[in-house]
Amino acid sequence: MKYSSILLLAVLFWTACSTPVSNPSISIIPAPAKMEVQNGSFTLSPSSKLVLKDEGKFSNEVEFLQITLEHALDSKISEDGKGTEIELIFDSQIQPAGAYQLDIDSDKASLKAGDATGMFYALETFRQLLPADLEGNKTSGEILIPTVKIEDQPTLEWRGMHLDVSRHFFSIEYLHRYVDLLALYKMNKFHLHLTDDQGWRMEIKQYPELTEKSAWRTFNNQDSVCMEKAVEDPRFNFEEKHLREVDGQTQYGGFYTQEELRELVAYAQSRHIEIIPEIDMPGHMMAAIQVYPELACTNSAGWGKVFSTPLCPGKEEVYTFVENVLTEVMDVFPSKFIHIGADEVEKSTWESSKESQDLMKREGLDDVEELQTYFVERVTDFLKSKGKEVIVWDDALNAGLDPSVYVMYWRSWAAAVPEKIAANGNPMILVPGNPLYFSRLDAKMYPIYHLPLYGNKYPEEKANLIQGMQAALWSETVPSEALADAIIFPKMLALAERAWSTPEVHDWESFKVRLQSQLKRLDALGVNYSYEVTKELIPFMNVDEENQQIGITLDSELSNPEIHYTLDGSIPSLESPKYEGEFFVKGSALVTAAVFDDGKALEPYLTRQVDYHKAIGKPVTYYKPWNGAYPAGDAGSMTDGLRGGDTHHDGKWQGFTNDIDVTIDMGVVQELNSFSATFMQLSGPGILMPGAVEVSLSSDGENFHQVLSIENDIPKEEKELIFKDFTGSLGGEKARYINVKAINSQRAFIFTDEIVIN
């Protein structure tokens, strides 16, 4: 190469290095409480000067700043720097905990906080002001940062993510990375589900077989599901690093040593994240019972109707085991909280266990639900005696619970659970399965972003019991880190903003725009997120009893989409009414709506039956119960005006495994003209039509006469999702009480969303 070419290259190289890089937009997530962008820039370079006015409180945060700068600038900064200043200031006036201020002008970036957590969040915000691609590629030149003033603070105290490492195992390195990503978005709780039926993941020195044997398994039926899916999507493949060969047999699994977990905890602490370990008990304990079968009432591991055989509360050695395990757990995890699960307990082995029955007699316990409460409270007492707070899942509340125990609300289909938790006085963390179980790739962000803190039946004066929100990743069918990334990201960002930002700055349209920049950051960080903007419309219904109408709100993941709708089931055209915010339906309508692009309606269209009918809000007496797993809105569900969509999981469809037998009280004798109830059939999960629906009327609530018997005509062989309206005339007859029976002649699940009376 000629000398001149070398010179030219050198000049080009110098120019490239010296061209400052900058972020094209400010796109902070979660949105800060207050932000004022000014018209200038601050130049960050390796010669910037570090100024500490921190009274020695921020040494960990200074280290984090240096790591961030080394990453972006390939250099730390020093207190002897000659360039622009970055100052970290302790200011006790800045409250509450976690609050911070950031004041960047052209020659100084001032970061102020009243505690180390606030300073850490100031630094994470500062990091987001740097160009996204510096997360992956350093610059050795200068970085221009927009001049901006920010004042920010957390809104909800609990901003959590959960990870199930039992059903599938995730490497300790993945957990470190998880912590980093949580911290980037100011999440502060990491709930680690360490044990379950399918694998025990934490080394317990006193019970070595828990990890020597029970951290490993041969492939199970959930693994087969993954293998089938892997044919189409390689993210469902198992990771080689979690396989081992024993005596010619392939085993799947892994565990964390106490040393690894201690390091993880310390790392998380340096990122202001509390790791909350969960040892799920007395159910979900099969991994332990397999190696210590004496812990079960039956002295063997096994399955009941739905859930695995639990620990035996009647045996003293169970408490010895639990206390020994928890002692080691507490030794590794200094968290304020220990989670003991207490969900989904199959109690039939307790009914037939002499030890458990004897214990119930001694303690005056009426049934096995009370025995569960005894178990939970006894373990709680032990943990509290060691200075810990205890967390359980909401099914632990079935027969009462010490009100100091924190409860995670997860059964979103059981509408009255938050009220029950409030009535019992327990602090509550919101983890409603819909929408905070991040188990599906195609789950939507809109409902996460808009998740209300509580519904209209929740007593407002108990709002202070709500600690915050958390999403869960259950890993039954998540065998790889790539798939876990894809399920969590970017949904977690919607949760982060929902939980951190003040209601005043929540803005879905702005979030969607800022998200685009954050996706670049996630790209640079090597996060395998999955984000397909769906054109599906998301309907919300609001029953307005005062004006006897139903308000419909439509939203979309698209930015400011053009939406048109009809009320008669016809496909909307550009001439159909344009959606411009909530609209109202009086009477019945089949709302059909679509997003338009270039004058064309895009599929899928939304269709939703909406009925403001005579029975809305009228009390319903159930003579036979709904199935506990599908209560929808409990007893109010059949007359709440909320029609279901196309999945029985949407919290609107009430499921029964017996006949339906209910009576609606219309309040006064009145003319009744029509009856209609829609049923769903989806034969895969065993949901079939009732054989017939019978309607009887009465004026006094005692003497009924049958007026309708509507037969089913949908064969059970029909495999596709199908809906049938069982409809008939009530002939203008005058009556007050309407009895409805749906005969479950196929002994399947039957599902209906509403009984519509006009």
Ligand code: ACM
């Ligand atoms: C749970 O999903 N069983 C808490």
